[in-house]
Every structure is written in structure tokens, then in C-alpha cells.
Amino acid sequence: AQSVTQLGSHVSVSEGALVLLRCNYSSSVPPYLFWYVQYPNQGLQLLLKYTSAATLVKGINGFEAEFKKSETSFHLTKPSAHMSDAAEYFCAVSDLLTGGGNKLTFGTGTQLKVEL
Amino acid sequence: KAGVTQTPRYLIKTRGQQVTLSCSPISGHRSVSWYQQTPGQGLQFLFEYFSETQRNKGNFPGRFSGRQFSNSRSEMNVSTLELGDSALYLCASRLTGEAFFGQGTRLTVV
Numbered sequence: 706a707q708s709v710t711q712l713g714s715h716v717s718v719s720e721g722a723l724v725l726l727r728c729n730y731s732s733s734v735p736p737y738l739f740w741y742v743q744y745p746n747q748g749l750q751l752l753l754k755y756t757s758a759a760t761l762v763k764g765i766n767g768f769e770a771e772f773k774k775s776e777t778s779f780h781l782t783k784p785s786a787h788m789s790d791a792a793e794y795f796c797a798v799s800d801l802l803t804g805g806g807n808k809l810t811f812g813t814g815t816q817l818k819v820e821l
Numbered sequence: 822k823a824g825v826t827q828t829p830r831y832l833i834k835t836r837g838q839q840v841t842l843s844c845s846p847i848s849g850h851r852s853v854s855w856y857q858q859t860p861g862q863g864l865q866f867l868f869e870y871f872s873e874t875q876r877n878k879g880n881f882p883g884r885f886s887g888r889q890f891s892n893s894r895s896e897m898n899v900s901t902l903e904l905g906d907s908a909l910y911l912c913a914s915r916l917t918g919e920a921f922f923g924q925g926t927r928l929t930v931v
Binding site: 750802806 | 825852871918922925
């Protein structure tokens with residue numbers, strides 16, 4: 706089974722500073738990887754996805770992530786944090802199942818705090 | 822295009838009762854999956870439905886069940902509720918690629 710590990714359950718940055726949220730995956734085959742964001746009492750919103758087309762993936766709200774096979778990583782970055790970026794971020798890997806469908810396996814999440 | 826709609830948004834139930842949650846996927850999406858989110862266990866896969874058939878199931882007891890209708894709308898049912906079933910239940914619909922999530926149903930069991 707595939708898995709993802711998110712390092713750092715809480716990350717705090719100053720407004721305008723670089724955001725770096727870490728995700729490492731474990732997969733025996735080329736994975737499909739995703740980053741989702743969750744605001745309080747809301748569902749999950751897709752930020753970006755990696756599907757092997759390009760290693761640098763650009764998403765919404767200025768976020769991007771780079772797929773590094775040699776490091777089995779898919780870290781999420783944003784050059785300049787904004788107060789509205791404060792939320793919980795989840796890295797996920799898509800698992801193809803024998804029944805023909807798939808499921809997402811999520812990391813434990815990283816709570817991002819943005820300070821003035 | 823309307824997103825994934827889950828109803829109700831909030832529910833309070835008593836131990837031992839049963840509950841039904843509803844999910845309407847994005848138009849044209851035939852795959853609907855359900856996830857449970859709790860502070861202790863995080864996000865866990867419950868099951869996936871495709872064309873009215875349960876295609877995959879996560880590691881949950883038989884008290885958790887679901888179904889999908891011909892219009893792709895899905896319901897999940899939890900019988901004999903336990904305190905530990907208190908969670909945010911998320912539904913996701915998918916066409917061929919990424920999954921799109923609804924706002925979730927917050928279930929509180931008292």
C-alpha cells in the first residue's frame with residue numbers, strides 16, 4: 706500500500722515569508738500525488754496534483770510543488786505567505802485498487818499559521 | 822458547475838441510533854467515495870461507489886454501509902451509533918482524475 710508522511714504537524718511563518726510544507730511518499734509505482742487545503746469546518750479543496758506530466762506543478766493561490774523521485778518528496782511551497790493561507794494542508798497519494806477504483810491515502814496534515 | 826453537495830451539514834444523534842448522510846456528486850461524475858475525518862485517526866477511506874456498485878471498502882465495521890443511486894447520488898448509513906463515530910464525514914466525487922470534496926457532514930454522537 707502506498708503512504709505519505711508529512712513532516713511537521715504545525716508550521717508557523719510570518720506574512721510575506723516563504724511557505725514550505727513537507728511531504729514524502731512511499732510507492733512502488735509512479736504515484737499520483739495531491740495537495741489539499743482545509744479551512745475550519747470545511748471540506749477539502751484541491752490545490753494541485755502531480756500525474757507525471759511535469760515535475761514542477763503549479764496550483765491555485767500561488768502554491769506549487771516539485772516532484773523529486775530521488776528524494777521521494779513532493780513538498781509544497783509558496784514564495785510569500787498571506788494571512789488567508791492559514792489552514793490545514795494535506796498531502797495525499799492515489800492508490801489504485803484491485804476492484805478497479807481508487808482511494809486517497811492522506812498524510813496526517815500540517816496546520817499552517819501565518820503571523821503578522 | 823455545481824460542486825459536491827452534502828446534506829445535512831450538522832447532525833447530533835444519540836448512541837444506539839442510526840443515521841443516513843447524503844451526497845450529490847458533480848454532474849457527470851460516476852465515482853463517489855466517502856471518508857471519515859477524526860482528530861485521532863485523521864482521514865480514512867470508508868468506501869467507493871461506481872455505477873451503483875460498491876467497488877472498494879475500507880477497514881470499517883459492518884455498521885457502516887452505503888449505496889449509490891442511478892443518478893450517482895450516494896448515501897451512507899451508520900447503524901447503532903457509538904461515541905467514537907463522531908467525526909466529519911466527507912464525500913468526494915471523481916470523473917477520471919482528481920477527487921473533489923463536499924463540505925462534509927459533522928456528526929456528533931452523544
